Amino acid sequence: xxxxxxxxxxxxxxxxxxxxxxxxxxxxxxxxxxxxxxxxxxxxxxxxxxxxxxxxxxxxxxxxxxxxxxxxxxxxxxxxxxxxxxxxxxxxxxxxxxxxxxxxxxxxxxxxxxxxxxxxxxxxxxxxxxxxxxxxxxxxxxxxxxxxxxxxxxxxxxxxxxxxxxxxxxxxxxxxxxxxxxxxxxxxxxxxxxxxxxxxxxxxxxxxxxxxxxxxxxxxxxxxxxxxxxxx
Ligand code: ZN
Numbered sequence: 001x002x003x004x005x006x007x008x009x010x011x012x013x014x015x016x017x018x019x020x021x022x023x024x025x026x027x028x029x030x031x032x033x034x035x036x037x038x039x040x041x042x043x044x045x046x047x048x049x050x051x052x053x054x055x056x057x058x059x060x061x062x063x064x065x066x067x068x069x070x071x072x073x074x075x076x077x078x079x080x081x082x083x084x085x086x087x088x089x090x091x092x093x094x095x096x097x098x099x100x101x102x103x104x105x106x107x108x109x110x111x112x113x114x115x116x117x118x119x120x121x122x123x124x125x126x127x128x129x130x131x132x133x134x135x136x137x138x139x140x141x142x143x144x145x146x147x148x149x150x151x152x153x154x155x156x157x158x159x160x161x162x163x164x165x166x167x168x169x170x171x172x173x174x175x176x177x178x179x180x181x182x183x184x185x186x187x188x189x190x191x192x193x194x195x196x197x198x199x200x201x202x203x204x205x206x207x208x209x210x211x212x213x214x215x216x217x218x219x220x221x222x223x224x225x226x227x228x229x230x231x232x
Contacts, residue, residue, distance in 0.1 A: 001042045005063040006032045009070045010047040012197045027069050034208045065094035065215045068101040082106050090185030091226040094218025099195035110184045118153035123170045125149040131165045136213040144206045150196035152176045190214040
């Protein structure tokens with residue numbers, strides 16, 4: 001079985017009725033629901049407000065791929081838990097970071113850059129697949145229209161990705177490396193931009209396909225073990 005943990009901050013859904021209407025079960029609930037239909041997946045959810053943010057040593061040891069959605073509580077996220085997640089990624093756990101999770105402590109620690117970008121509220125996006133031979137692009141159309149999405153634009157301060165699979169285009173003319181992969185230690189990381197909380201992005205079947213493919217791609221291929229140079 002492929003063990004997936006879907007982690008969501010779950011703050012906006014509790015605070016704003018409009019967002020709760022879009023995601024009545026939370027962003028984590030929506031993602032867990034479609035992933036749970038995949039054969040061979042066992043899906044667990046965790047949120048910020050649980051003890052240790054629901055990401056205890058035991059949970060991480062039993063996670064093959066962690067999905068991460070965060071936004072408003074990036075600074076409040078525990079340094080200790082972020083370090084724990086980083087260690088698990090280095091030892092082979094896969095990580096799929098969605099939308100504003102680019103700015104999480106976990107992603108900043110793993111990638112080592114500022115992760116800053118341009119953004120503008122209330123835009124639309126054409127998401128182009130620019131690497132159709134990549135496993136994450138399997139069964140995905142060459143272009144996905146998202147009639148409502150937040151603009152994320154370059155320059156996006158990330159280290160050079162292993163692959164850029166998707167490029168987003170926005171109505172102001174901005175472009176963005178919207179789907180990128182990285183390797184850190186033995187862990188594979190997929191960053192995927194779509195998913196602003198006010199819009200029903202994670203119900204879109206092609207977006208669901210990309211996230212599912214991302215989970216499969218980030219699945220560990222080796223036995224989990226810290227690289228020798230890393231201190232536990
Ligand atoms: Zn957003």
